[in-house]
Amino acid sequence: MKLSERLKQDAEDIWNDIYQHPFVVELCKGTLPIEKFKYYVLQDYNYLINSIKNFSLLASKAKTTSMLQELVEIAAIEAKGEFSAYNRLLKKLDLSIEDAKNSKRSLAEVSYSSFLLSTTENGSFEEGIAAVLPCYWSYAEIAKCHREKILKNSNQIYKEWASYYLEEEYLELVERIKKSVDNIEKDFPYDKLRSAFINSSRYEYEFWREMNKVRD
Amino acid sequence: MKLSERLKQDAEDIWNDIYQHPFVVELCKGTLPIEKFKYYVLQDYNYLINSIKNFSLLASKAKTTSMLQELVEIAAIEAKGEFSAYNRLLKKLDLSIEDAKNSKRSLAEVSYSSFLLSTTENGSFEEGIAAVLPCYWSYAEIAKCHREKILKNSNQIYKEWASYYLEEEYLELVERIKKSVDNIEKDFPYDKLRSAFINSSRYEYEFWREMNKVRD
Amino acid sequence: MKLSERLKQDAEDIWNDIYQHPFVVELCKGTLPIEKFKYYVLQDYNYLINSIKNFSLLASKAKTTSMLQELVEIAAIEAKGEFSAYNRLLKKLDLSIEDAKNSKRSLAEVSYSSFLLSTTENGSFEEGIAAVLPCYWSYAEIAKCHREKILKNSNQIYKEWASYYLEEEYLELVERIKKSVDNIEKDFPYDKLRSAFINSSRYEYEFWREMNKVRD
Amino acid sequence: MKLSERLKQDAEDIWNDIYQHPFVVELCKGTLPIEKFKYYVLQDYNYLINSIKNFSLLASKAKTTSMLQELVEIAAIEAKGEFSAYNRLLKKLDLSIEDAKNSKRSLAEVSYSSFLLSTTENGSFEEGIAAVLPCYWSYAEIAKCHREKILKNSNQIYKEWASYYLEEEYLELVERIKKSVDNIEKDFPYDKLRSAFINSSRYEYEFWREMNKVRD
Numbered sequence: 001m002k003l004s005e006r007l008k009q010d011a012e013d014i015w016n017d018i019y020q021h022p023f024v025v026e027l028c029k030g031t032l033p034i035e036k037f038k039y040y041v042l043q044d045y046n047y048l049i050n051s052i053k054n055f056s057l058l059a060s061k062a063k064t065t066s067m068l069q070e071l072v073e074i075a076a077i078e079a080k081g082e083f084s085a086y087n088r089l090l091k092k093l094d095l096s097i098e099d100a101k102n103s104k105r106s107l108a109e110v111s112y113s114s115f116l117l118s119t120t121e122n123g124s125f126e127e128g129i130a131a132v133l134p135c136y137w138s139y140a141e142i143a144k145c146h147r148e149k150i151l152k153n154s155n156q157i158y159k160e161w162a163s164y165y166l167e168e169e170y171l172e173l174v175e176r177i178k179k180s181v182d183n184i185e186k187d188f189p190y191d192k193l194r195s196a197f198i199n200s201s202r203y204e205y206e207f208w209r210e211m212n213k214v215r216d
Numbered sequence: 217m218k219l220s221e222r223l224k225q226d227a228e229d230i231w232n233d234i235y236q237h238p239f240v241v242e243l244c245k246g247t248l249p250i251e252k253f254k255y256y257v258l259q260d261y262n263y264l265i266n267s268i269k270n271f272s273l274l275a276s277k278a279k280t281t282s283m284l285q286e287l288v289e290i291a292a293i294e295a296k297g298e299f300s301a302y303n304r305l306l307k308k309l310d311l312s313i314e315d316a317k318n319s320k321r322s323l324a325e326v327s328y329s330s331f332l333l334s335t336t337e338n339g340s341f342e343e344g345i346a347a348v349l350p351c352y353w354s355y356a357e358i359a360k361c362h363r364e365k366i367l368k369n370s371n372q373i374y375k376e377w378a379s380y381y382l383e384e385e386y387l388e389l390v391e392r393i394k395k396s397v398d399n400i401e402k403d404f405p406y407d408k409l410r411s412a413f414i415n416s417s418r419y420e421y422e423f424w425r426e427m428n429k430v431r432d
Numbered sequence: 433m434k435l436s437e438r439l440k441q442d443a444e445d446i447w448n449d450i451y452q453h454p455f456v457v458e459l460c461k462g463t464l465p466i467e468k469f470k471y472y473v474l475q476d477y478n479y480l481i482n483s484i485k486n487f488s489l490l491a492s493k494a495k496t497t498s499m500l501q502e503l504v505e506i507a508a509i510e511a512k513g514e515f516s517a518y519n520r521l522l523k524k525l526d527l528s529i530e531d532a533k534n535s536k537r538s539l540a541e542v543s544y545s546s547f548l549l550s551t552t553e554n555g556s557f558e559e560g561i562a563a564v565l566p567c568y569w570s571y572a573e574i575a576k577c578h579r580e581k582i583l584k585n586s587n588q589i590y591k592e593w594a595s596y597y598l599e600e601e602y603l604e605l606v607e608r609i610k611k612s613v614d615n616i617e618k619d620f621p622y623d624k625l626r627s628a629f630i631n632s633s634r635y636e637y638e639f640w641r642e643m644n645k646v647r648d
Numbered sequence: 649m650k651l652s653e654r655l656k657q658d659a660e661d662i663w664n665d666i667y668q669h670p671f672v673v674e675l676c677k678g679t680l681p682i683e684k685f686k687y688y689v690l691q692d693y694n695y696l697i698n699s700i701k702n703f704s705l706l707a708s709k710a711k712t713t714s715m716l717q718e719l720v721e722i723a724a725i726e727a728k729g730e731f732s733a734y735n736r737l738l739k740k741l742d743l744s745i746e747d748a749k750n751s752k753r754s755l756a757e758v759s760y761s762s763f764l765l766s767t768t769e770n771g772s773f774e775e776g777i778a779a780v781l782p783c784y785w786s787y788a789e790i791a792k793c794h795r796e797k798i799l800k801n802s803n804q805i806y807k808e809w810a811s812y813y814l815e816e817e818y819l820e821l822v823e824r825i826k827k828s829v830d831n832i833e834k835d836f837p838y839d840k841l842r843s844a845f846i847n848s849s850r851y852e853y854e855f856w857r858e859m860n861k862v863r864d
Contacts, residue, residue, distance in 0.1 A: 049500065053338070053492040056507070057488070059488035060489040068485065072510075073508060073512070075504045075508070076505060076507070079500065079501045080501070080505070083501065107415070107419075110331065111330065113334075114330040114331040117334040118334040121334070122337075199323065202323055268720060269709075270708070272707035272708040272719075272723070276701040277701075278701070281745070284701065284727065288727040291720045291724070294720075295717045295721065296721070299713075313713070539851075542763065542847055543762065546759065547758065547759065547762040547766075549762075550761075550763075550765040550766040551762070634755055635755075
């Protein structure tokens with residue numbers, strides 16, 4: 001079994017909880033109160049910045065030239081593509097980049113971002129890349145799991161947001177990150193990768209949970 | 217007002233919640249179930265290791281020779297004094313260093329440790345030293361707040377544990393860290409220090425909260 | 433005066449020595465022994481990898497979103513454009529990427545690369561970006577200074593290599609890095625930027641000097 | 649053969665050049681012009697600060713608790729013991745800590761310090777500890793090699809300075825660092841350790857060479 005598949009299998013319970021989390025389900029169905037979604041988008045913007053910084057940090061620790069090129073390119077895709085998507089989304093929600101920058105960072109986002117950065121810096125390149133995978137991959141799996149709901153979603157903003165994670169372009173990005181994990185050398189201690197992957201999966205769950213606490 | 221006092225004032229609500237948290241109160245009174253305390257000690261051991269690593273990281277970023285010497289010395293006090301204290305405490309609880317190393321790290325501890333390390337590395341020396349203060353200082357304040365309970369505590373293990381935070385030696389360590397914060401240059405943006413200090417205060421609270429979830 | 437211009441002025445003597453260094457002059461004229469150029473290319477390949485890692489590190493320390501995007505993009509340009517150029521150049525010289533990877537790194541290259549990375553990590557973002565400028569800018573200035581020689585150069589490999597630094601595409605990259613330096617906040621201590629810029633200028637000179645020691 | 653012995657053997661030629669470098673020999677004999685020694689002491693002070701920062705960085709990357717404690721303790725010994733020794737030495741030379749701080753850092757010192765820090769940060773703990781050994785060990789070997797000259801040295805300042813590296817206290821510190829290297833796991837690629845050790849040995853040689861350039 002590929003390393004990425006084994007890691008996902010070990011985090012199965014947490015991922016199932018994510019798929020079924022009310023915030024996630026309501027978002028895919030279109031019934032999520034808009035204030036919750038706005039809060040999520042503002043928090044996620046801050047996470048995105050740290051995720052790009054983390055890809056850059058990973059690039060600086062790459063052990064081969066091809067891995068260096070790969071991570072630099074992923075960081076560039078994120079910094080360009082995802083940011084443009086965010087700008088458009090914020091506009092539709094009557095929000096601005098300034099709102100995102102000035103929003104108070106939730107402890108769930110601070111914890112997750114700190115975990116990614118400190119895993120890359122104080123752990124190893126391998127743990128860092130394993131820690132980054134659950135975010136990108138779980139979004140693709142959420143979209144796959146709730147595909148029917150998303151296609152029938154009558155809330156255009158939510159539908160557009162969720163549909164992105166069904167697209168070829170996004171799935172290719174996920175495949176690239178999965179491949180980086182699959183390429184980790186076989187003798188690297190699996191326990192450490194598992195711990196990084198599972199902790200990130202927990203942070204994914206906690207992120208959705210905290211977003212759901214916002215009053216309607 | 218000194219910088220440290222101003223920061224503490226801004227975090228007052230969180231600190232009051234810490235003083236009154238059931239885990240803290242029961243520990244000082246002596247009624248805390250021993251399994252909860254054992255779990256706390258194992259988790260705190262992993263936190264301590266990361267705290268020493270963080271003092272070392274701060275030392276490597278010190279801007280003056282005297283600050284470098286100060287932080288190297290604090291790291292050495294922690295690595296020697298606190299570790300010996302832990303060894304004795306673990307023995308009394310029929311636990312070993314191996315138990316601590318092998319215990320599954322809670323998300324509260326991982327989050328707090330990650331936050332300290334990534335604040336020092338990705339933020340600045342100033343934010344890093346502000347983030348480290350709530351842990352050391354709040355223990356002294358907890359002990360001061362519950363002094364009477366501690367002195368009357370009939371659980372010898374808890375009493376001895378808590379009394380350490382009333383001792384001159386410990387209070388001096390707290391004063392040294394406070395002084396490092398007070399020496400931050402006046403033009404450093406207060407908002408950033410406040411954010412580091414308040415987030416760490418929250419992690420302190422979350423740490424106690426998670427420890428209290430363990431079944432008796 | 434712009435910050436970048438002031439820094440260049442302060443390093444004028446070193447830059448003049450670079451323009452007139454025999455290795456540089458002979459390369460632009462076309463009389464440089466090919467073995468010296470081959471050695472230079474292999475060493476420069478290793479420098480390039482570290483320079484891309486350094487741009488990634490700088491990105492991870494960027495203080496604004498626009499600076500983060502800018503540095504991620506520069507890293508991507510380098511990782512893609514310059515690498516392809518290197519592959520073509522190595523082929524023409526009957527060398528391979530493997531030769532570059534396996535070549536023994538000279539102390540001049542190790543020192544320069546280490547200086548860039550440790551300035552970014554242990555110094556500050558500002559010093560890191562100031563340290564990176566002399567490499568890119570001085571190549572443009574060398575090409576400008578020896579423009580006539582380059583255009584008349586009958587050694588096609590050298591001519592093609594040197595002409596790249598006269599092109600619009602390259603000059604734009606230099607302008608972007610200069611602008612990043614010019615945008616450093618006015619109250620950042622100039623002495624530190626000057627020290628970073630001048631040390632890098634010295635490393636540029638030392639690099640050419642060490643390349644010239646190779647026997648024909 | 650122990651790892652440390654194998655590394656030293658591989659660097660033998662460089663170390664022999666160090667033992668016989670005129671600056672080193674004249675210092676041990678007592679004939680070195682005092683201006684050269686003063687310059688050396690000012691440069692070495694800046695190196696020492698970076699060496700302590702590097703031990704702190706290594707501590708923050710330690711993989712076991714005992715290694716963490718060991719490195720924190722070595723950093724503390726350096727920050728306390730060596731600094732006091734420097735203070736006394738500077739006073740005897742009519743120099744002050746301020747003179748050291750304000751002296752222009754030579755490229756040899758900047759290169760060496762940058763190499764140590766970036767090896768620890770961008771390489772690995774193992775390469776970082778291998779890079780740090782030549783400095784401490786070669787001073788002990790220099791003193792052993794020139795023991796007779798040192799004992800007969802009539803320049804009291806030089807004699808006292810050099811005798812320190814013959815003392816039990818210093819030799820114990822060297823043994824501790826050697827042991828840290830010897831404890832590196834057997835499957836760590838020797839090439840990387842060799843490269844770190846040899847580059848540091850070269851920087852040692854370059855340091856002495858640059859110090860000798862000062863006019864009498």
